[in-house]
Amino acid sequence: MKRMSVKKLLHTRLRVNDIARSVRFYEQALGLTASRTHTSPRGAQLVFLKTPNSDEEIELCQMPPGATPVQVQPDLMHLAFEVEDLTAFAAELKKKGFELSDGPTTTGSGSLIAFIDAPEGYEVELIQSKK
Numbered sequence: 001m002k003r004m005s006v007k008k009l010l011h012t013r014l015r016v017n018d019i020a021r022s023v024r025f026y027e028q029a030l031g032l033t034a035s036r037t038h039t040s041p042r043g044a045q046l047v048f049l050k051t052p053n054s055d056e057e058i059e060l061c062q063m064p065p066g067a068t069p070v071q072v073q074p075d076l077m078h079l080a081f082e083v084e085d086l087t088a089f090a091a092e093l094k095k096k097g098f099e100l101s102d103g104p105t106t107t108g109s110g111s112l113i114a115f116i117d118a119p120e121g122y123e124v125e126l127i128q129s130k131k
Contacts (some may be wrong), residue, residue: 010055012058014058017070021119023049026118032058034049040061043063044063071120077123078115080125081126084128086104086127087104098116100115109130111127111130
């Protein structure tokens with residue numbers, strides 16, 4: 001009997017309160033690009049963000065007016081992105097007005113990690129692999 005499995009990860013959805021603010025963060029801080037936008041059948045505003053060197057996208061979703069606001073619990077989830085040089089990346093973030101919320105920290109495996117907080121409190125992990 002053939003075992004069924006998914007083919008690949010397509011996207012991850014993050015609910016946000018202010019989609020324009022969130023798009024600006026992901027584009028300006030991380031260099032992601034909006035690939036498409038539309039309104040869902042339920043009236044939610046959707047923006048899909050392309051990530052460099054990856055087929056997977058991030059879907060930002062702002063529900064219609066009157067929906068319960070998003071409140072992200074600490075350590076609920078995070079997105080992780082690889083960077084070439086974490087020190088240089090953090091310096092560039094600072095020039096753009098963004099601050100690391102934690103790190104840089106060297107892991108047991110020798111990688112260097114740091115975090116930056118996205119709107120609504122989603123954590124974004126930045127990882128420089130061991131050289």
